[in-house]
Amino acid sequence: MPPMTRPLRSVLYIPGSKPRALEKARGLPTDAIIFDLEDAVAPAEKAAARETLREALAGDYGTRLRLVRVNGLDTEWGAADLAAFADAPCDAILLPKVDGPETVEAARQHAARPFWAMMESARGILHAAAIAEAVEGFVLGTNDLARELGCETPAGRMPMMTALQTALLAARAAGIPCIDGVYNAFRDEDGLRAECAQGKALGMDGKSLIHPAQVEVANAAFSPSEEEVDLARRQIEAFDAAIADGQGVAVLDGRIVENLHVETARRTLARANA
Known part of the structure; x- marks a missing residue:
């Protein structure tokens, strides 16, 4: 399956317990928001955060994709989170630490919603293909994944490459989006830009972000460049002319343009238009 054409270049985490941050998010140029009830909320605030977020979601977040990350069902808050957002105005529930499709099926017993999966464990990566068939999208949790693997996280992320590509392969086979993990040094624009470029080169649909200052960099990195758009248009024109002349390519x-190149070119233009 091809990558999605809906823009998911920037996917920003917002704490569900912070009314000011929830209000500010309405005006940010991010393509999607993860309203977080898990890692970003202290245990003592989780019940109140549930109500704060439900009230906030009643407001207008425009065309942004709205994901609510709940606590896991193995915690004391997970079941209540799912019940609270079973009918809330969000696009999907993001489940943390999905180790297999059974995690998703257990959540379905509490809420009949579309689900996305955090891919952040070794077991989850090994079951990525089965999980992808049960959900609407992947978000990579690279911090938790690195901790579980016990690997270093140098620039270039080579120790994590097998896991990143395995998740992406599973997402593509199932036809769902795959969002890259966060870049922790939110003041390091050059580092973020390099990691976004790597994610785009791998085929990721966008980057999950921990700070509004990262949105502009991610949007630019995952948008088709002027050169890519120009090439796509010229490939389509050249191929159409060849077909009209009775040629198959x-x-x-100086490069061959076949139907598969034209399909990629059309997706590039669709992304640019979107």
Whole structure:
């Protein structure tokens, strides 16, 4: 399955317990928001955060994709979170630490909603293909994954590459979006830009973010460049001209252009238009 055309370049975590942050998010140019009830909320605040977030979601977040990350069912808050957002105005529930499709099925017993999965454990990565068939999207939890693997996290992320690509392969096979993990040094724009470029090169749909200052960099990195758009248009034009002339392939800038290249070009233009 091809990557999605809906823009998911920037996917920003917002604590569900912070009314000011929830209000500010309405004006941020992020493509999607993860309203977080899990890691970003202290245990003593979790029940109150539930109500704060339900009130906030009644407001207008425009066309942004709205994901609510709940606590796991193995915690004292998970079942109540799912019940509270079973009918809330959000697009999907994001489940943490999904180790297999049974995690999703257990959540369905509490809420009949679309689900996304946090891919952040070794077991989850090994069951990525089965999980992908049970959910609407993946968000990579690279911090938790690195901790469980016991690997270092240098620039380039080579120790994590097998896990990143395994999750992406599963997402593509199922036809669902795959969002790259966070970049922790939110003041390091050059580092973020490099990691976004790597994620885009791998085929990720966008980047999960921990700070509003990261949104602009992610949006730019995951948007088709002017050069990519120009090439896509010229590939389509060259191929259409070749077909009209009775040819099965075209040649553009010294390179063969086949139908598969045209499909990629059309997706590039669809992304740019979206």
